[in-house]
Amino acid sequence: xxxxxxxxxxxxxxxxxxxxxxxxxxxxxxxxxxxxxxxxxxxxxxxxxxxxxxxxxxxxxxxxxxxxxxxxxxxxxxxxxxxxxxxxxxxxxxxxxxxxxxxxxxxxxxxxxxxxxxxxxxxxxxxxxxxxxxxxxxxxxxxxxxxxxxxxxxxxxxxxxxxxxxxxxxxxxxxxxxxxxxxxxxxxxxxxxxxxxxxxxxxxxxxxxxxxxxxxxxxxxxxxxxxxxxxxxxxxxxxxxxxxxxxxxxxxxxxxxxxxxxxxxxxxxxxxxxxxxxxxxxxxxx
Amino acid sequence: xxxxxxxxxxxxxxxxxxxxxxxxxxxxxxxxxxxxxxxxxxxxxxxxxxxxxxxxxxxxxxxxxxxxxxxxxxxxxxxxxxxxxxxxxxxxxxxxxxxxxxxxxxxxxxxxxxxxxxxxxxxxxxxxxxxxxxxxxxxxxxxxxxxxxxxxxxxxxxxxxxxxxxxxxxxxxxxxxxxxxxxxxxxxxxxxxxxxxxxxxxxxxxxxxxxxxxxxxxxxxxxxxxxxxxxxxxxxxxxxxxxxxxxxxxxxxxxxxxxxxxxxxxxxxxxxxxxxxxxxxxxxxxxxxxxxxxxxxxxxxxx
Numbered sequence: 001x002x003x004x005x006x007x008x009x010x011x012x013x014x015x016x017x018x019x020x021x022x023x024x025x026x027x028x029x030x031x032x033x034x035x036x037x038x039x040x041x042x043x044x045x046x047x048x049x050x051x052x053x054x055x056x057x058x059x060x061x062x063x064x065x066x067x068x069x070x071x072x073x074x075x076x077x078x079x080x081x082x083x084x085x086x087x088x089x090x091x092x093x094x095x096x097x098x099x100x101x102x103x104x105x106x107x108x109x110x111x112x113x114x115x116x117x118x119x120x121x122x123x124x125x126x127x128x129x130x131x132x133x134x135x136x137x138x139x140x141x142x143x144x145x146x147x148x149x150x151x152x153x154x155x156x157x158x159x160x161x162x163x164x165x166x167x168x169x170x171x172x173x174x175x176x177x178x179x180x181x182x183x184x185x186x187x188x189x190x191x192x193x194x195x196x197x198x199x200x201x202x203x204x205x206x207x208x209x210x211x212x213x214x215x216x217x218x219x220x221x222x223x224x225x226x227x228x229x230x231x232x233x234x235x236x237x238x239x240x241x242x243x244x245x246x247x248x249x250x251x252x253x254x255x256x257x258x259x260x261x262x263x264x265x266x267x268x269x270x271x272x273x274x275x276x277x278x279x280x281x282x283x284x285x286x
Numbered sequence: 287x288x289x290x291x292x293x294x295x296x297x298x299x300x301x302x303x304x305x306x307x308x309x310x311x312x313x314x315x316x317x318x319x320x321x322x323x324x325x326x327x328x329x330x331x332x333x334x335x336x337x338x339x340x341x342x343x344x345x346x347x348x349x350x351x352x353x354x355x356x357x358x359x360x361x362x363x364x365x366x367x368x369x370x371x372x373x374x375x376x377x378x379x380x381x382x383x384x385x386x387x388x389x390x391x392x393x394x395x396x397x398x399x400x401x402x403x404x405x406x407x408x409x410x411x412x413x414x415x416x417x418x419x420x421x422x423x424x425x426x427x428x429x430x431x432x433x434x435x436x437x438x439x440x441x442x443x444x445x446x447x448x449x450x451x452x453x454x455x456x457x458x459x460x461x462x463x464x465x466x467x468x469x470x471x472x473x474x475x476x477x478x479x480x481x482x483x484x485x486x487x488x489x490x491x492x493x494x495x496x497x498x499x500x501x502x503x504x505x506x507x508x509x510x511x512x513x514x515x516x517x518x519x520x521x522x523x524x525x526x527x528x529x530x531x532x533x534x535x536x537x538x539x540x541x542x543x544x545x546x547x548x549x550x551x552x553x554x555x556x557x558x559x560x561x562x563x564x565x566x567x568x569x570x571x572x573x574x575x576x577x578x579x580x581x582x583x584x585x586x587x588x589x
Contacts, residue, residue: 103554103555104391108411108417123396130551160549160550160551210564213565256448257419257562257565258562260559261391261558263557263561264419264555264557264558265558267552267557267558268551268557270499271499271502271552
């Protein structure tokens with residue numbers, strides 16, 4: 001089995017300095033190393049619970065990566081890996097964006113140190129102000145015919161207007177690396193809109209979150225993916241936009257309470273997407 | 287003649303030497319403008335809100351009616367101070383049960399002072415604010431056994447965990463003596479009339495939720511939802527549908543000293559907490575329905 005580094009990872013840990021990062025095979029599987037200090041364990045615990053939880057409605061499962069258990073993998077010092085569905089396996093030129101949901105990434109059960117670390121990051125980003133922050137993205141630039149990924153530093157410094165601009169750039173075809181140019185929002189309808197678009201999927205998730213008290217998805221991200229290949233071939237309608245929830249290292253039991261933190265952020269994110277759909281050429285309403 | 291309001295459950299209380307709100311006998315509520323710009327801030331909000339054409343008509347009912355500011359003799363004897371003049375939200379009620387719930391998983395907001403932030407976050411973490419997205423600030427209910435009002439102790443209320451909050455919400459609509467709650471669980475006798483129904487608390491909260499999903503005008507930091515209902519009609523209960531109207535359950539938003547401009551972003555902090563609160567109310571209604579079903583289902587062996 002040949003494993004290689006994933007091409008399109010936009011956020012989270014990457015292989016660096018001898019520390020293992022995620023890998024993919026040629027059979028549509030994604031291998032994620034178990035993170036240290038019980039986080040990896042917690043993520044496995046979540047996937048085990050979620051995949052067998054009969055209280056999760058069927059139509060909600062599509063928003064989660066399929067879980068294939070854990071495996072010790074050669075070439076990473078026998079480290080245990082979580083085996084998941086490779087979300088990008090069916091895409092040839094995917095644009096991908098990772099958005100961390102919630103107006104706080106810390107949670108009551110976390111250590112004081114972790115809480116302080118998170119608070120600092122949350123207040124310095126759009127997490128507190130907008131209820132979500134863009135963790136990373138990679139977009140196919142149709143003018144340059146290449147992928148463009150911004151520096152992480154750039155993303156961390158984004159304010160509300162910058163986040164809005166970035167969400168427009170994500171569905172644009174023009175000069176993405178030029179921060180001064182106005183995004184053309186060329187694919188806004190085929191990616192964000194439509195009966196199978198991002199907005200429709202987010203609204204489905206929102207309905208579930210208004211009632212589900214099973215899990216609190218602390219520090220989880222929503223991944224948005226769409227295909228550029230079909231757009232290049234003139235088939236805008238085949239963008240196959242997909243929303244997925246990822247990163248479950250900090251998920252806790254719901255204990256009879258809804259995940260109001262995730263839900264608030266999700267509603268705010270939905271409003272941003274809606275605004276862009278309604279006025280793709282204008283900047284934020286006053 | 288101005289006097290101390292009878293039915294205040296949270297916030298500053300007027301008394302000798304203490305500054306607090308007053309009411310007259312014409313249904314008006316006089317709230318002293320709080321120091322350090324909070325009072326000015328609150329009156330600025332009311333001025334803005336009252337004349338804001340972007341606020342839908344059906345949403346105005348959830349806010350106290352504003353009548354400007356007036357110099358009024360302060361309750362602490364410090365002379366004439368500017369006061370906000372509002373409609374007293376409980377003036378149409380003779381024996382109202384009232385509960386104040388602070389909405390949002392945080393009461394602080396961006397750009398506050400370090401001191402205020404630390405004070406808020408400490409309280410948020412010690413109460414159900416962080417865990418539930420709301421906290422009960424105070425409540426008083428009419429004890430139908432004792433024919434008198436029972437007020438929840440502030441310290442007790444602030445020490446609630448999720449179960450405590452749930453219990454308080456059930457107590458709020460129960461007829462069995464609140465003082466006895468440790469022995470008998472609250473019976474939720476008025477849950478359907480107060481929380482349920484086509485004009486009940488739940489319907490009103492859902493209407494507010496709809497608005498909050500798209501309104502980017504204001505961020506209602508540290509605001510409370512007040513729930514009010516009339517006991518008088520329930521006392522004279524005839525057991526028919528008139529009671530549903532007569533309970534006159536009402537939801538009001540109050541306390542706008544920390545409201546900020548929305549700046550194109552929805553008030554996700556308030557909205558998240560509101561949705562969580564709605565779920566709690568829904569669950570109580572469901573449990574009451576279930577209980578009703580089992581109580582009215584036919585006995586196995588017939589009668």
